[in-house]
Amino acid sequence: MKTVQTKAKIISNKKIKENYWHLEFESAIIAKNALPGQFVNIRVGHGFVPLLRRPISIYAVKGVKVKLFYQAVGTGTQSLSQRKSGELLDLIGPLGNGFDYRQAVKAKDARSILIAGGMGVAPLFFLAEKIKTSQPLVLIGAKTQKQILCMQEFKKLGCTVKLATDDGSLGFKGKVTDLLKLVLGQTKGLGLFSCGPRPMLKRVSEISCENKIPAQLSLEEHLACGTGACLGCVVATKSGYKRVCKDGPVFSSKELTW
Numbered sequence: 001m002k003t004v005q006t007k008a009k010i011i012s013n014k015k016i017k018e019n020y021w022h023l024e025f026e027s028a029i030i031a032k033n034a035l036p037g038q039f040v041n042i043r044v045g046h047g048f049v050p051l052l053r054r055p056i057s058i059y060a061v062k063g064v065k066v067k068l069f070y071q072a073v074g075t076g077t078q079s080l081s082q083r084k085s086g087e088l089l090d091l092i093g094p095l096g097n098g099f100d101y102r103q104a105v106k107a108k109d110a111r112s113i114l115i116a117g118g119m120g121v122a123p124l125f126f127l128a129e130k131i132k133t134s135q136p137l138v139l140i141g142a143k144t145q146k147q148i149l150c151m152q153e154f155k156k157l158g159c160t161v162k163l164a165t166d167d168g169s170l171g172f173k174g175k176v177t178d179l180l181k182l183v184l185g186q187t188k189g190l191g192l193f194s195c196g197p198r199p200m201l202k203r204v205s206e207i208s209c210e211n212k213i214p215a216q217l218s219l220e221e222h223l224a225c226g227t228g229a230c231l232g233c234v235v236a237t238k239s240g241y242k243r244v245c246k247d248g249p250v251f252s253s254k255e256l257t258w
């Protein structure tokens with residue numbers, strides 16, 4: 001894997017709704033090397049404020065263009081939302097270990113199931129693009145209808161999409177993990193791929209174990225250096241502590257301890 005630190009030209013940085021943004025930049029080398037589940041670590045401001053870079057998953061790649069999908073939640077991502085097209089963005093990437101989707105593309109009598117909570121749609125959309133010929137099933141969960149993200153984009157790829165909202169305002173009423181249990185009663189799952197809040201990933205892990213289906217989970221912990229040097233992002237695994245930024249962010253559910 002080739003990781004670079006580069007100053008990439010911003011092609012566009014557009015608000016798509018509320019505090020959700022699409023940012024597209026140009027980097028032939030990142031575009032060529034990026035794999036689903038990997039991320040870029042961005043110096044979001046013009047100088048060193050904020051000091052720490054912010055990690056954002058690679059959402060899509062087209063030619064030499066790389067697209068990110070982010071939610072402006074705090075100082076760093078709000079700074080990022082102020083960046084303008086034509087400016088240079090200092091970033092490092094692609095970073096981390098992404099999803100292993102070699103089996104998923106070969107799927108015939110069973111389907112890959114992608115389970116996204118909130119912004120967890122971002123790395124899973126890039127994955128869906130890679131495995132779209134195997135017609136993955138995508139489950140998207142959120143608190144309410146307004147927070148359901150990327151439904152149309154996944155459908156355009158040819159994925160079957162099912163939704164779950166806590167308040168029942170759209171799709172299944174309840175947690176996306178309850179929907180997953182229901183779906184696994186009717187569909188043969190080849191493998192689970194998931195990204196979202198920790199409690200959701202823990203439940204996906206339990207369901208994968210109960211159903212004897214492998215699961216790959218992408219963790220979105222708080223990072224510091226983002227390059228494996230500071231040990232600020234370690235999580236407990238069966239083989240000791242591992243760094244989310246370098247050994248992950250994608251881990252096998254069998255590996256993680258909760």
Ligand SMILES: Cc1cc2nc3c(=O)[nH]c(=O)nc-3n(C[C@H](O)[C@H](O)[C@H](O)COP(=O)(O)OP(=O)(O)OC[C@H]3O[C@@H](n4cnc5c(N)ncnc54)[C@H](O)[C@@H]3O)c2cc1C
Binds near residue numbers: 054058071072078219
């Ligand atoms: C590998 C990886 C990939 C990511 N991909 C994306 C992505 O594609 N799109 C996207 O919008 N976000 C993504 N994130 C989360 C994103 O990095 C954080 O939202 C961002 O760093 C917050 O910075 P901030 O300064 O805006 O917010 P802060 O001021 O640092 O925090 C604002 C609020 O967000 C919470 N928060 C901060 N970081 C995280 C986090 N990592 N996970 C959960 N809550 C957090 C804080 O607790 C606080 O409540 C990813 C994180 C990781 C580790």
Ligand code: FES
Binds near residue numbers: 224225231233234245
């Ligand atoms: S953030 Fe420094 S090792 Fe992961």
